[in-house]
Amino acid sequence: MELDKKGTVSILIVEDEKIVAMDIAVSLKSVGYEVLGIVASGKDAIELVNQSPPDLILMDIKIKGSIDGIETAEIIQSQHDIPIVYLTAFADENTLSRARITAPYGYIIKPFDKKTAHTIIEIALYKNSMEKTIKENERWLSKILQYSGDAMIATDAHGKIKLMNKIAETETGWNTDEVTGRDINEILKLSDENTKEQINAPIIRLFSEDHEQDISKTAILIDKEMKEKLIAGTASWIKDDKNNTTGIVIVFRDITKQRNVEKERERLFKKVSLAQERLKVVSKRLLEVQESERRHIARELHDEIGQILTAIKINIQTAFKLAGSEKIESHLNEGVELIEEALFQVRKLSIDLRPSMLDDLGLIPALRWYVDRQSVRAGITAKVSVDETIMRLPNEIEITCFRVAQEALTNIIKHSQATHVEIMLYYEEGDLHLKIIDDGVGFNFFAAVQRSLKGESMGILGMQERVELIGGKIKINSKAGNGTTVHTIFPGEVINLK
Ligand SMILES: Nc1ncnc2c1ncn2[C@@H]1O[C@H](COP(=O)(O)OP(=O)(O)O)[C@@H](O)[C@H]1O
Ligand SMILES: [Mg+2]
Numbered sequence: 380m381e382l383d384k385k386g387t388v389s390i391l392i393v394e395d396e397k398i399v400a401m402d403i404a405v406s407l408k409s410v411g412y413e414v415l416g417i418v419a420s421g422k423d424a425i426e427l428v429n430q431s432p433p434d435l436i437l438m439d440i441k442i443k444g445s446i447d448g449i450e451t452a453e454i455i456q457s458q459h460d461i462p463i464v465y466l467t468a469f470a471d472e473n474t475l476s477r478a479r480i481t482a483p484y485g486y487i488i489k490p491f492d493k494k495t496a497h498t499i500i501e502i503a504l505y506k507n508s509m510e511k512t513i514k515e516n517e518r519w520l521s522k523i524l525q526y527s528g529d530a531m532i533a534t535d536a537h538g539k540i541k542l543m544n545k546i547a548e549t550e551t552g553w554n555t556d557e558v559t560g561r562d563i564n565e566i567l568k569l570s571d572e573n574t575k576e577q578i579n580a581p582i583i584r585l586f587s588e589d590h591e592q593d594i595s596k597t598a599i600l601i602d603k604e605m606k607e608k609l610i611a612g613t614a615s616w617i618k619d620d621k622n623n624t625t626g627i628v629i630v631f632r633d634i635t636k637q638r639n640v641e642k643e644r645e646r647l648f649k650k651v652s653l654a655q656e657r658l659k660v661v662s663k664r665l666l667e668v669q670e671s672e673r674r675h676i677a678r679e680l681h682d683e684i685g686q687i688l689t690a691i692k693i694n695i696q697t698a699f700k701l702a703g704s705e706k707i708e709s710h711l712n713e714g715v716e717l718i719e720e721a722l723f724q725v726r727k728l729s730i731d732l733r734p735s736m737l738d739d740l741g742l743i744p745a746l747r748w749y750v751d752r753q754s755v756r757a758g759i760t761a762k763v764s765v766d767e768t769i770m771r772l773p774n775e776i777e778i779t780c781f782r783v784a785q786e787a788l789t790n791i792i793k794h795s796q797a798t799h800v801e802i803m804l805y806y807e808e809g810d811l812h813l814k815i816i817d818d819g820v821g822f823n824f825f826a827a828v829q830r831s832l833k834g835e836s837m838g839i840l841g842m843q844e845r846v847e848l849i850g851g852k853i854k855i856n857s858k859a860g861n862g863t864t865v866h867t868i869f870p871g872e873v874i875n876l877k
Contacts, residue, residue, distance in 0.1 A: 388412050388504065391433040393451065394466060395419040395443040399491070403437065403466075406493040412500070420444035421451030428455050435504060437487065439466040440474060449474070452481045462507035464499055466491070529632045530610075533617075536624045538563045550610070550633055552603030567629070569598040572609065597634065609635045663848050670733065670778055677732040680725050688725065692718045734781075742777040743769065743804070746784055750802055757792040759800055766805040775849050776869055780804070780813050782845060783853070786838050787815040787865045795819025795863060809871030816864045821857045842867075849873065 390412050394400035397419075404414045415433040418424045420443050428436070436455065440448040452463045462484040467474075478486075484503030487496050524531055530547035534540050540563055543555045551558075551566055558566050569578045578598065597611045612631025616624050692715060699711040729735075730752075737745040747763050754761035771777070784802060791797050797819030804813050831840045839855065842865070846853040850873040857863040 388435065388500075389415040389433045390500070391415045391424065391427060391436045392417045393419075393421070393424045393436060393442060393448060394439045395441075396439075399489070403491050403496075406491065406496065407500075410493065410497050421446040421448070421454075424451050425454055428459060428461065432459055432461055434461070435484075435500060435507075436461055436463045437466055437500075438463050440478065441467075449477050449481060452478075452483070456481060460507070460511065462503045464503050529630045530612075532563065532567065532629045534563050534627045534629075536626055538627065540566060541626065546632075550600065550602065550608070550631070552606075563627075563629070568601040570601065570607075572597050572599055575599070600631075600633075608633050609638050659848060662844065666845060666848065673733040674738065677729040677735065680729040680732070681735070684725050685722060685729075688718055688722050692722070737777065737781055741771045742780055745781060746802065746804070749781070749785065750788065750800075753788050753792065754800065759792075759798055761800045761802065763802045764804075768806065769804060769811075772811070773874060776811070776874060779845050779849055779851070780867070783813060783842050783865065783867050784815060786842050790838060791815075791817045791819060791863075794822065797862065811869040811871075811874055813867040814864060816862065818862045821859045821861045821863055823859065824855050824857050 388411075390407055392400050392403055392407075392414060394403065394417065400417045400419075404417060407414055415431065416427055418427055422444055424436070424438075436452075438448040438452055442448050442451070446454075448465060452465075455461060455463070463481065464485045464487055465478055465483050466487050466489060468489040484506055485499040487499055524542070524544045527544065527546070530550045531544045532540060532547050532551075533542050539560050540558045543551075543553075543558065548554055553566055570576060571578060596613075597609060599607050600610045601607055610631045611634045612629060614627055614629045617626040617628060619625050695711050695714045695718065699708060699715070702708050702711060734745050734749065736748060743765050746765075750761050750763050772780075788800070791800055795817050797817035799818050801816045802814070803816075804811070806812070827836070827839060830836060831838075843853050846867055846869075849869070851867055851869040853868075854866045855863065856866065
């Protein structure tokens, strides 16, 4: 209690000699204390304290009544935390040792000296307030210790267990009462996580090799029932202000579940990665098969069906020359027109499936020719610019570029209402770039992808899939009213690898 607060300090005087009591009361008041009351017996003192507890009690040891000052103090202390200072004229050893048990805050020897009494009272008040603070701190600490999510064990400097929280009891299987005073190494039996070898070295060394620093380590804990669990923990030294070790705190937690979850996650991740890898291979193979199938059908259409149709056409034309009747001639004429239409369709189909130019002459002529053909048909202007240095590229790249351009151009014709389109093929810092730019209405790319993922369309997804499968990247930039750019990049290492 601080001195400047003494005005509010109330004191109860328990003294059966009236004159002495009055004298003490006057002295106390003169130094600023409030005298709560004067009582002559233990019974009265207890009653008054229960009614209105004072800040301090001055207790004469020898008082009237059935109980003396020491017994009175004992009763009061069992219910209140009030500092008690004994008043005594003389004391035999027996009385003093009885008094000592009640842990008095001091003795004032009669005759009462104002100055000494003042000092003793202040010390008693201070000591009491310090004790209250310490008790409060202890309560805090014990709550924190008990309700912390981690297991905690504290030992003295020699590793003898002093306390342990509930979680530590659960984790080790031991009760605090059973283990208090026992060596920590007997209770916290550990073995190496990997080798499973028992760790015989003192526990502290395992958890904290460096005295100054906490190092998180894992180990297997073998509990009282010999059950194993994986724990992770730290140990740290408790030091006093002279840097002497006074104890050790070990904090740990059971990470068995966590580890199992990690393992499971790892397993699933591997599984998914593998499946993805497999899917990639299958997709790639599918595209290869599709391309070769297309090439085959395109050739078939062009060479076989085209030849047959041409032969029929020639035959009919010959028949036409030989025919005499006008009726037959008109039929034959119609036949020739139909065959010409069929031939046109077959060629178109064949080219769309797989232009033989792509295989025979490569990407650039095929691209120029295809763009030309499509744009003329759609009535839009087109410009193809190609880096002069670009010659033939690896087969996969050529086909992918062609298919991207094909899909982009089809989209432009189908959706964009563009009037002009530009196709650029160039190298930049060793990477191959293909850009297809239109000046059309543009679209919401994100929304289009969402629709595609629902299975509504395949074009854009197909482009992305193709490009990414061979290690390229594709970016589609579009804004309503601002046209669309389809930008494909094949890194140099991808082109050179092929
Ligand atoms: N160049 C473009 N200009 C405007 N809209 C486009 C363009 N390209 C694609 N789109 C839009 O994106 C959608 C998805 O395209 P896509 O996946 O190729 O499917 P599909 O062409 O079969 O509709 C199209 O329906 C269209 O709305
Ligand atoms: Mg499309």
